[in-house]
Amino acid sequence: MANMVTITIDGRQVTVPAGTPVIEAAKQAGIDIPAFCYYEGFSVQAACRMCLVEVEKMPKLQPSCALPATDGMVIHTESPKVVEARKSMLEFLLTNHPLDCPVCDKGGECELQDMTFRYGVGESRFTEIKHHDVEKQWSPLVFYDPARCILCYRCIRVCDEGLGVGALGLSFRGVSAEIIPNRGDHLECDECGWCIDVCPVGALTSGTYRYKSRPWEMNYVPAVCTHCSNGCKTTLSVRNGEIIRANNRDRSGINGEFLCVKGRFAFDFVHNGERLQTPLVRRGGRLEPASWSEALQAAADRIRASIGRNGRAAVIGSTRTTNEENYYLQKFARQVLRTNNIDHHRSGDLITLLRLVGGRKDALATVNDLYTCDAALVLGADLAQQHPLLAVQLRANWRHHQSAVYVITEGPVREDQYAARSLRASAGEETGRLEELREELKARRNLVVLYGPTVKGDAVHRLVAFGDSLDIPVKYVCLVDYANSRGALDMGLLPHLGPGYRPVEIAGMTLDAMLEAPDLDLIWVVGANPLKGGRRFAARDAFLIVNELFLNETAEQADIVFPAMSLYEKNGTVTNVCGELQRTKAGPKVMGTKSDLDILALVAAQLGADLGVPLPDRVFEEIRREVPGYNVPLALIATGGAAQTRPPAVPADVDSQPELVRSSGDTLFTSGTLGRYSKKLAEVIEAPGRLFQVLVP
16 A cells, blocks of 8 residues: 655645645645646646645745655645745736637636636736737647647647657747647647647637637537447537537546547538438439428338238348437337347457356456556557547556556557557457467456457457466457447347347348348338448348438438437437446437437337337336346436446357458548548548558657
8 A cells, every 4th residue: 555644735634645746635635726737647747837835844835746745744825925926927928828818719718817817917017019920720620829828738748648649849949939730830640639628728729619609608418429439428519509519628428538539520420411301202213302201101101011911121220329229129120020130230249258258257348447457458459540548548557557558460550659569460360479478468467358350259269268368357348340339239239139148039130141132021221331332232122211310322222211310419328349338418409300219119109019118218227127237327327427237148059140240440530431421530631541550650
């Protein structure tokens, strides 16, 4: 146990581990010491001098961010001497700072503005002409105004230490000093915008938000990012039904305040002009607009006729719809259409893993485990591009706790920068190099293994057997592609397994079989694009119903298209790559659309089917009762937390069908079919990018 010391801050005693920065010790005592350059979790800069405190028996004021707590220390954070020093520092910072708060994007959220108000700095003794430099656009997403910059270096440190990108640096000296990008006059980086978030003033501003709104004009909606599977919480700033920006400054989710470029900027697909806002019905070979009642009636009539003649039906589900919608969809397929022909795009071999470790205590890792584990092993994944939150967690663990990271991939990855060992292996051959790491891994206290889509079937068997042979606690993460890829599996969008991986009596057709079956009578595709790339259903005469946001390749072939809501527009729950369940709430509104849950319920009602009350909360209650591992504490997710689900073991005789596992191979700047409708993703110079190719640094 760490050596504990007791110090006194403003008359309050607090006991902390020896060496804790005084600024952090003060937080534990409920005392806020102002600072611009200090940022929790990153190296100490001690540049702004705002956190100066008075320490008894020390002759000078001390920067509390760089002052380790020692036993018996007596500290004053708001003494007249300290307050006068802070006023002086603010006066210096405002010497060149433009007083353009009424038009600055940071107005109302600016730390310099707050400090000036707090300490009452209303006058300045400096009357010289202010040094000014013009604003610069570093990328479509990041703008820099050097006149507003107070040189706190937060942006440099989050980019360098937090991400390992190092795209920002400092140039010039004195009054001319300013932050510069890594490629001449522009950025080539992850475009994550973390530098914008941490900027305490309005020096760095967002290309999607600048000059659009004031903070107090917007509503703030807690949602889960709809792109990759990491489950980052994103707070949507919504005004008049439109998303104005996305960030997570309240650190309310498993990601803290981190968001990647997709989570922070790629929300613009919601308001893309190509969104479908009215149902389409094929008439005379053409898709024509129809009313909701016409389209629902036409779908119900066609389904009723298909059931009446025992036609073969098939359903393809989504990896971006909520758990409630996926659960309801499989129920609709199995109870109304009376078929197990239901599947979805699978991107990770979780079924084999659950056959081997399902039911074991602590066999599946959480996002937080990546920050606390002693060692991690990554196989077959470009983590920084495909799973940016997991990559940030591993990097933070290495920086803060000196954890060891081992990598086996087909090409260079960013984790090579700090990995204890990096090995190269062809895709699918990664487990062949495990033995080379045995002795090093055995020496660690515990291990988290993350494996990508090329590790499947027998390779998962070899991986788990290797983990068991190490004689240390080992946890696993099966990496999957999209926001609710994990939930689609758990909810039973599978032809041979129902909710909670319960085997069904007669297995249905897989997704590949559906595409190749010539005798299908009815196909319903919900939020997926199986015809991407020019594929066609072999059943050319099958009646095709599609729920979609856009008229993509699959929707173009449909007989009826229902305009559906995106994940940001509806309430429900999703399950991330680590099996952590979170609630997401509806933010923006797009006229004319409905949730997939509503569409399914309306068609079911037309058919006279009783599938229960189609409200997200009621369906979730049923999921908690019926799906093993999902009886999670309601209070935890209701308050914005993430609850770990505990899937049961899959029976040993179940075919895991590893041949159906195919990742989309998205980079940091692509997001399947959805990504093509984000203009911001398309605009950045780094898009679309390539996996296993480290561009930065």
